[in-house]
Amino acid sequence: MKEDVLANVLMTYITGSYARWDHPVPTDPAQVDALSEMLAVPAETASLLLRRAGGCIQDAVELWTGQSSLPDLMALPGIEAALQRLGQAAGSGEKVLVYSDFDADGVTSAVILKEGLEFGGIQHVEAFFPCRFQDGYGFHAKLIDRFHEEGINLIVTADCGITGWDACEKAKGFGIDVIITDHHRPGPSLPDAVSVLNPHLPSWEGFRLHHLTGAGVAYLLAKAFLLQRGLGDGIPHDWGTDMLAMSVAGDGHPVTGLNRLWARQGLKLLQRTHRPGILALLCVSGVFKMGQDLRLYDVNDSPNDTAADKLGENVPDEWEGLGRWDEGTLGDLVQGRPLEFERDVMFALVPRINAAARLSHARDAFALLCENDLRKGFELARELDRLNRERRKIELAILEECYERIGKLAVEPAAGDPATWLAAGKDTGATRYGYPRYSICEVGREWHQGVVGIAASKVRDRHWRPCALMAGEGPVLKGSVRGIPGLNVHQALSECREFLVNYGGHESAGGFSVRDEDIPAFADKFEGVVRKLLEDKLLESVLQLDGLLGVEDCRDDVLMPLVSLEPFGAGNPRPALGVFGARITGARLLGKTGEHLELTIGAKGGNYNQARLIWFGAGHRSLHVCFPGACDLVFTPNRDTYLGRERVSLYVEDVRLPWSMLGGNYLSLARYIPDGSPTVVYTWSSDAAASIWVGLRRLGAQAGLHLSGQRGALAHNARVILEKGDGVVVSTAPWELIDEDLGRELRLLVVHPPVSGKSSEKLTQLSMTPGVESMFLDTYVDDSIRWLHARYPSKEYVERVWKFLIGRPGNGKIPVWEASPLYKQGIAGLEGAAYEQQLVLLGSCISIMMELDMISSDLVNRMPMFVLHRPKGQVSLSGSPMYVQGRRLRKTAGQLMQRFEGGLRHGGKR
Numbered sequence: 001m002k003e004d005v006l007a008n009v010l011m012t013y014i015t016g017s018y019a020r021w022d023h024p025v026p027t028d029p030a031q032v033d034a035l036s037e038m039l040a041v042p043a044e045t046a047s048l049l050l051r052r053a054g055g056c057i058q059d060a061v062e063l064w065t066g067q068s069s070l071p072d073l074m075a076l077p078g079i080e081a082a083l084q085r086l087g088q089a090a091g092s093g094e095k096v097l098v099y100s101d102f103d104a105d106g107v108t109s110a111v112i113l114k115e116g117l118e119f120g121g122i123q124h125v126e127a128f129f130p131c132r133f134q135d136g137y138g139f140h141a142k143l144i145d146r147f148h149e150e151g152i153n154l155i156v157t158a159d160c161g162i163t164g165w166d167a168c169e170k171a172k173g174f175g176i177d178v179i180i181t182d183h184h185r186p187g188p189s190l191p192d193a194v195s196v197l198n199p200h201l202p203s204w205e206g207f208r209l210h211h212l213t214g215a216g217v218a219y220l221l222a223k224a225f226l227l228q229r230g231l232g233d234g235i236p237h238d239w240g241t242d243m244l245a246m247s248v249a250g251d252g253h254p255v256t257g258l259n260r261l262w263a264r265q266g267l268k269l270l271q272r273t274h275r276p277g278i279l280a281l282l283c284v285s286g287v288f289k290m291g292q293d294l295r296l297y298d299v300n301d302s303p304n305d306t307a308a309d310k311l312g313e314n315v316p317d318e319w320e321g322l323g324r325w326d327e328g329t330l331g332d333l334v335q336g337r338p339l340e341f342e343r344d345v346m347f348a349l350v351p352r353i354n355a356a357a358r359l360s361h362a363r364d365a366f367a368l369l370c371e372n373d374l375r376k377g378f379e380l381a382r383e384l385d386r387l388n389r390e391r392r393k394i395e396l397a398i399l400e401e402c403y404e405r406i407g408k409l410a411v412e413p414a415a416g417d418p419a420t421w422l423a424a425g426k427d428t429g430a431t432r433y434g435y436p437r438y439s440i441c442e443v444g445r446e447w448h449q450g451v452v453g454i455a456a457s458k459v460r461d462r463h464w465r466p467c468a469l470m471a472g473e474g475p476v477l478k479g480s481v482r483g484i485p486g487l488n489v490h491q492a493l494s495e496c497r498e499f500l501v502n503y504g505g506h507e508s509a510g511g512f513s514v515r516d517e518d519i520p521a522f523a524d525k526f527e528g529v530v531r532k533l534l535e536d537k538l539l540e541s542v543l544q545l546d547g548l549l550g551v552e553d554c555r556d557d558v559l560m561p562l563v564s565l566e567p568f569g570a571g572n573p574r575p576a577l578g579v580f581g582a583r584i585t586g587a588r589l590l591g592k593t594g595e596h597l598e599l600t601i602g603a604k605g606g607n608y609n610q611a612r613l614i615w616f617g618a619g620h621r622s623l624h625v626c627f628p629g630a631c632d633l634v635f636t637p638n639r640d641t642y643l644g645r646e647r648v649s650l651y652v653e654d655v656r657l658p659w660s661m662l663g664g665n666y667l668s669l670a671r672y673i674p675d676g677s678p679t680v681v682y683t684w685s686s687d688a689a690a691s692i693w694v695g696l697r698r699l700g701a702q703a704g705l706h707l708s709g710q711r712g713a714l715a716h717n718a719r720v721i722l723e724k725g726d727g728v729v730v731s732t733a734p735w736e737l738i739d740e741d742l743g744r745e746l747r748l749l750v751v752h753p754p755v756s757g758k759s760s761e762k763l764t765q766l767s768m769t770p771g772v773e774s775m776f777l778d779t780y781v782d783d784s785i786r787w788l789h790a791r792y793p794s795k796e797y798v799e800r801v802w803k804f805l806i807g808r809p810g811n812g813k814i815p816v817w818e819a820s821p822l823y824k825q826g827i828a829g830l831e832g833a834a835y836e837q838q839l840v841l842l843g844s845c846i847s848i849m850m851e852l853d854m855i856s857s858d859l860v861n862r863m864p865m866f867v868l869h870r871p872k873g874q875v876s877l878s879g880s881p882m883y884v885q886g887r888r889l890r891k892t893a894g895q896l897m898q899r900f901e902g903g904l905r906h907g908g909k910r
Helices: 029-039 043-052 057-065 079-092 104-117 140-149 163-173 202-207 214-228 241-251 257-271 275-286 305-315 341-359 362-370 374-408 424-432 452-463 489-494 516-533 555-562 618-625 664-672 688-698 713-725 757-767 778-791 795-805 834-852 881-903
Strands: 019-022 095-100 124-128 154-158 178-180 193-197 442-444 467-471 476-482 502-505 509-515 541-543 577-590 594-603 610-615 632-643 646-654 679-682 703-706 728-731 746-750 773-778 814-815 855-860 862-868
Touching: 029 043, 029 057, 043 555, 043 728, 079 104, 079 154, 079 193, 079 341, 095 104, 104 124, 104 154, 104 241, 104 341, 104 362, 104 541, 124 467, 140 163, 140 509, 178 214, 193 362, 214 241, 214 257, 241 257, 241 341, 241 452, 275 341, 275 362, 275 374, 275 516, 275 728, 362 374, 374 442, 374 452, 424 476, 442 452, 442 516, 452 467, 452 688, 476 489, 476 516, 476 855, 489 502, 489 509, 489 516, 489 679, 489 773, 541 618, 555 632, 555 646, 577 618, 577 862, 594 618, 594 632, 618 778, 618 862, 632 688, 688 703, 688 728, 688 778, 688 834, 713 728, 757 773, 757 881, 773 814, 778 834, 778 881, 795 834, 795 862, 834 855, 834 881
Parallel strands: 019 541, 095 124, 095 154, 154 178, 178 193, 442 467, 610 646, 679 728, 679 746, 703 728, 746 773
Antiparallel strands: 467 476, 476 509, 502 509, 577 594, 577 632, 594 610, 632 646, 814 862, 855 862
């Protein structure tokens, strides 16, 4: 049977990729006006600033200007002892070791400390990074013997060490002093160190530095050391901010306060970098463009007469460490440009730096950042770029295997009920309908241990479940966990510790080791712990909107001030702007393989004001997105330069059906829903359930949606709403939700009578359950019949839709969006049908015709089209499995409706 590609549009796109879009928080108009005048910015920009600043005008101004000031460094708790010990090392010629974590934050922390300590007069400074695979994260006691043998006198940790009790104790036994700089949360006690610098210590609370990265803490120590040594004036004010910008991007820390100041300064410094390794990485990653005569030096080539040699010639024999590469000298070889924090740092530089530790060793990335020779810098940059490409391939293979396994766990529709035949959302797989577990726990013995963490993040994002992935071939496997809001990952792992060799982490992510034989027990325990920790929380991904616009407002002059809030990142995300009820007026696929989708939208009343948006990676969704003819969408504005002119490009974040056009028939249901009492609304139709749910959500109700066959985590939100007792759940199978021993009063509203004998019997039994007050709303019987004909159309409706389609201009090729109900009300003559009922009817008819080879979907000039194939003779509808099944259901549905209506009509209770 051919796939009914349009039959599930309503259920599939009733929400977007995010389960919930939260509207902007209201702001005080007087504050908005005052801030708008103070900063000379539009009201939309002032409103957004106030929201992000929690209503504080001072914080809003700081966010806009990006200005912040360093704390009194000499007043930081622990700094005095640290500086005294560093001064002793500078005066005695001791060997100092910077012991750092292996990720981008750790590597940049090590660069800052090494440079700062050397500038301050410490002559012997080395950097060490534990191996991800042999050592794992942390400050390890087992390595102290090696450092003692190498004559190390002082260890300064970077981005680690706050739980290094054993390592500090062992170092002390060897006479090695330790200074800890870290930003991870402390344990129950502090290690025995000369000094511990950590913004999460209670003594640091008044400094408001809890968002610092590991590099940020290291920078404060290095800066204080230079000031104490009287060298503050000899160091550029922006020294180290390039490293700080990469650390903020790499650790995903808020781009606010000092982090924002450093990110802005660091972007400028990276753009005019004095570091040959970073210049090479900018070129290799494609951020900077290289002239046609420049090719990267390859060890198999002769370096003579290559443009890379010309670059190398511009590096002085003795690098002072504080210079700049000269654009006048290199401009004919390297074309630089203003950098963006997300695109160029977060998604270009940081992944390549992290690739070193993921697949090789962090010292490769450290060597690149410290490299003085430009030719050698290019060699190192090429290696990191190669590792990153290899990492992508490994990650893709892990993801494909995970998604395949998860898809096999998809829940099927409830057996024996033909009304659920189309409720399963076959074209969406487990993402939308079928994954019933609360957690994802998968193991791959051939997976790469250095990549499972980033893969777990993407699996988590796709399925919105806490995800634990494990890798390794030996008796002990390494795992990474990524959580969702409401779940403390560290707490979850601690409750599973009986099955773990070790574990660590924080609220949103963690790592662990587990013996091979304990994996099944760990997976079961993890599932139970996650379910317990999330038992009273809704499982839904949320997209926070920063503003609502009309299509006419999607202009450069309105949006450019919002773009000026750069750099964007955690704590200051790129503005998410909603356009509701927009009419789709055009679409085409972009990219070599059509992987991206370009949408053109216009105002609902006309096409005079239009906006063009790009949705990356959504080319495969073009048919379903365009078919409704209208949509709600959320986009982000992005700065773009074209032919030397700056403009704003609009990138789609999410798309859903136009809610303003849905659920209008059910707004009156609110009067039947009592305040403070849980209510279940029953309908046999999953399409109707979606429409009712949207109608209730539009009214501001706390509403859940539950479909037949959904269990476990799939039914979680519905159960939470009912248990809290102040919401409403729309369900096609309420008997699967409600226990016999309710313990409270519950109202059951039967909006549409059941269309199968099994459902009729179960609903009747439920209505007789003690504590259930049943009400049959017979005013919606005709509405139920319309849904029946829309989902399972008769021959007459199929013929009318065909006549409508062949009557459209275009020689049998119709743009998908022009086949929607918006282009002709009452396409098939379904009297009184709402927009969504017409949409379902049209989709059902086209799906039937596709099964009969009368219609196909295709791309014509990269535009999604319906292509009509006129049959040469008579066409028998019995060749469509979808039509035949619908015909059987229609024969019995009417009789069942009448029978049930007779038993539960006019609010009576059986």
